[in-house]
Amino acid sequence: METLKRRLLDMLIIFVLWLLLTWSLDLQGVVAGAILAVLFALVLSRLLPPHVERLFSPVRWFWALMHIISLAFWVVLANFDVMYRVLHPNLPIRPGIVKVKTTLKSDEAKAFLANSITLTPGTLTIDIIDDWLYVHWINVHESLEDTEAITRDIAGRFEVTLRRVFD
Amino acid sequence: MNSGVTPYILISIGVAFDLVGAIGLIRLPDVYNRLQAATKCVTLGTALILLGVVAASGWSAMGIKALLAAVFVLWTSPTGSHALARGAHIAGVPLWSGSVIDKYKEDTGR
Numbered sequence: 001m002e003t004l005k006r007r008l009l010d011m012l013i014i015f016v017l018w019l020l021l022t023w024s025l026d027l028q029g030v031v032a033g034a035i036l037a038v039l040f041a042l043v044l045s046r047l048l049p050p051h052v053e054r055l056f057s058p059v060r061w062f063w064a065l066m067h068i069i070s071l072a073f074w075v076v077l078a079n080f081d082v083m084y085r086v087l088h089p090n091l092p093i094r095p096g097i098v099k100v101k102t103t104l105k106s107d108e109a110k111a112f113l114a115n116s117i118t119l120t121p122g123t124l125t126i127d128i129i130d131d132w133l134y135v136h137w138i139n140v141h142e143s144l145e146d147t148e149a150i151t152r153d154i155a156g157r158f159e160v161t162l163r164r165v166f167d
Numbered sequence: 168m169n170s171g172v173t174p175y176i177l178i179s180i181g182v183a184f185d186l187v188g189a190i191g192l193i194r195l196p197d198v199y200n201r202l203q204a205a206t207k208c209v210t211l212g213t214a215l216i217l218l219g220v221v222a223a224s225g226w227s228a229m230g231i232k233a234l235l236a237a238v239f240v241l242w243t244s245p246t247g248s249h250a251l252a253r254g255a256h257i258a259g260v261p262l263w264s265g266s267v268i269d270k271y272k273e274d275t276g277r
């Protein structure tokens with residue numbers, strides 16, 4: 001029963017995406033979209049993560065919005081950071097790969113954390129192994145061994161919102 | 168549709184960020200640093216250009232497509248850069264000689 005519900009939800013999402021992309025209610029297009037939605041939902045089998053019911057929680061959507069707002073701020077800052085480093089005659093970089101421990105539990109939350117870190121100033125996630133994220137940092141701080149401070153700097157600012165969205 | 172100067176402003180800023188990303192690709196020393204510039208600037212730059220198209224064409228077929236494309240770019244480009252960086256590291260592409268630390272190599276031995 002649970003699988004059936006998820007399959008139907010997958011179909012619905014694909015179908016809505018199709019309607020948005022074609023942006024017409026022409027009968028032929030709608031029928032083709034419905035057929036394709038069924039086919040894709042069967043082939044892809046797992047489009048949505050487990051705990052689909054979380055998709056209908058307004059509180060989680062609110063925190064998702066908060067996350068997007070804070071992410072937008074950091075993305076803009078990241079761009080000016082890159083602009084400064086790239087256009088500066090001396091190329092002020094001090095790169096290295098550091099590791100960061102995350103307290104997030106679910107895979108989706110970790111994936112979004114990794115993506116968010118990549119879009120923020122000077123950091124690029126390379127890999128996730130268990131609870132550890134390996135992050136390429138364009139300007140590593142002096143305190144190389146202070147994992148806690150590094151974690152706070154890189155991951156802390158997103159964990160607050162992502163935990164409330166996914167975990 | 169008449170929508171004034173907003174689309175031009177958005178597209179101009181987007182092109183400027185894309186340009187910085189391209190300069191970064193040339194100036195920065197190794198794969199990982201270049202991916203940084205490419206991911207950040209090109210993601211926001213391209214998203215802004217697409218938002219400019221949205222502002223120009225509004226709720227039409229083109230506007231909706233551009234909006235969806237912007238969402239997909241924001242979603243997939245960091246994912247793509249993880250794959251490239253991880254692949255490069257596993258394939259043995261060295262970090263720039265001025266790099267100060269490589270925890271990933273220490274821990275995985277790759």
